[in-house]
Amino acid sequence: MxxxxxxxxxxxxxxxxxxxxxxxxxxxxxxxxxxxxxxxxxxxxxxxxxxxxxxxxxxxxxxxxxxxxxxxxxxxxxxxxxxxxxxxxxxxxxxxxxxxxxxxxxxxxxxxxxxxxxxxxxxxxxxxxxxxxxxxxxxxxxxxxxxxxxxxxxxxxxxxxxxxxxxxxxxxxxxxxxxxxxxxxxxxxxxxxxxxxxxxxxxxxxxxxxxKPEKRKPEANVTAVDLGINTTATIAVVTHSGTVIHRKFIHPGRDIDRRDKRLKSVSVRASLTMGKGGKLHKGFCSLTYQKCQRINNQIGHVVSKRIVEIALTFNSEAIVFENLKGWKPKGGRKRSNLRQRFHGWLKAKIRDFTEMKWSELGGKVIEVVAAYTSKLAFDGSGKVKRDSLNYALATFCSGKQFNADLNGAYNIGARGVLKLVRRNDNEGRSSKSSGRPPRSWACLCDLWSRDSLRLA
Incomplete structure (x- = not known):
């Protein structure tokens, strides 16, 4: 036991x-x-x-x-x-x-x-x-x-x-x-x-x-969280039959702007201090970095609190995140701020704060494989195309346009449900049927087919 x-x-x-x-x-x-x-x-x-x-x-x-x-x-x-x-x-x-x-x-x-x-x-x-x-x-x-x-x-x-x-x-x-x-x-x-x-x-x-958390009697659903850059957290509550019963976008833009404005002032002060050459002294702008760290903690607590509130409202079985441990950002185009934005991505902080709050209520947090959560369409139509001008927009093979983060949240929820249903974790193994991707690359449509087979 x-x-x-x-x-x-x-x-x-x-x-x-x-x-x-x-x-x-x-x-x-x-x-x-x-x-x-x-x-x-x-x-x-x-x-x-x-x-x-x-x-x-x-x-x-x-x-x-x-x-x-x-x-x-x-x-x-x-x-x-x-x-x-x-x-x-x-x-x-x-x-x-x-x-x-x-x-x-x-x-x-x-x-x-x-x-x-x-x-x-x-x-x-x-x-x-x-x-x-x-x-x-x-x-x-x-x-x-x-x-x-x-x-x-x-x-x-x-x-x-x-x-x-x-x-x-x-x-x-x-x-x-x-x-x-x-x-x-x-x-x-x-x-x-x-x-x-x-x-x-x-x-x-x-x-x-x-x-000492009380023993829970959860409903047959999970709260899936997609952590992104354009939207801090995209939430979808997915049932075991593949029905999405709730969606939510969480993005504390005001706090993010306050943090980014302070970080921008660091580069301005550094250029004024060094000029065309030179070296910054140890502890340069340390108070500004400490303030930004406190803002990041505030953002993490605000977002994690709202995630737990949604999971508690729908009495979810678990909160599901992507396993992003060891993930490193790739550089964007020349003179773009993509790398800087990735450094402000609070993926680990939000996940840890959520687990602390949710475990106190007797819930559990699980992680699923992050590969192809946003690249595959939740309806099983295949890979999606991202809009070059609006990267948050995904186009399915059928021509339907959908929010890329929400599509990823649906797939994360589906993988979380399958992980809970299969007590022996089969992630990383290939399916026996030919032409199918690994089971860890499951999409929301896999829950639909599973539910229809069970009813038949």
């Missing part, structure tokens, strides 16, 4: 601290990071005997080295209790877990480097980074308490009580929660220990949830 995949998703809960609370949060993060640096040194020194322990065994083993108690007055590193007076036990255990993870990662990477797993022959060895930008993990009841929190009636009146460091002692402070998501309203979701994220730009709780 296949074990269900564990789905972890994280919500951001916005906080509204006062200026005094911001100072307290800053002190708390600072002392927590100091404790992590201290513990990394201890754990790395004794890693030979700690490496073989499980996570539950490692924490008490480290505490025996540095945490003094009445039953354990003699410890090897009494400096920790002296430097971190009244350090809360659950903050200490969270810091131990983080420090052990840092040391384990470093040791693994160093062993791989010693074994010769290097990108370059003269690659420098990895370094143990003790100055990490970590944030304190909060344990319920010991580090944080929620007041006025009702999952059945979510409001913006929830208050959060956090144990913070005021410079000399650990005290409780109450802060307002001003923004919530909806994952806490799902009864099957389990809230895990959040982290307090505080810096110059942000103040919020990063709240992970262990999501």
């Amino acid at each position: 296949k074990t269900p995949t564990k789905v972890i998703r994280t919500d951001k809960w916005q906080l509204n601290p006062t200026p005094e609370q911001k100072v307290l949060f800053g002190e708390t993060v600072k002392v927590y990071r100091r404790a992590c640096r201290f513990l990394i040194g201890i754990i790395y020194t004794h890693w030979a005997e700690l490496a073989c322990l499980t996570a539950d065994q490692l924490t008490p083993a480290v505490e025996r080295l540095m945490h003094e108690t009445a039953k354990r007055p003699n410890i090897k590193y009494p400096q920790f209790n002296q430097a971190f007076y009244k350090f809360p036990s659950y903050y200490r255990r969270a810091a131990i877990a983080f420090a052990a993870g840092q040391v384990s990662s470093y040791v693994t990477r160093y062993n791989e480097w010693q074994a010769g797993a290097r990108k370059r022959r003269n690659a420098s060895p990895p370094k143990l980074n003790t100055d990490t930008g970590c944030y304190p993990a909060l344990y319920k009841g010991q580090c944080y308490k929620l007041h006025g929190f009702d999952s059945a009636k979510p409001t913006l009146r929830e208050q959060l009580e956090i144990k913070v460091f005021n410079g000399s002692d650990w005290v409780w402070t109450t802060v307002q929660i001003t923004g919530l998501r909806e994952r806490h309203q799902v009864a099957s979701n389990k809230m895990l220990s959040p982290s307090l994220i505080f810096n110059e730009r942000a103040c919020h709780l990063s709240v992970p949830f262990s999501c």
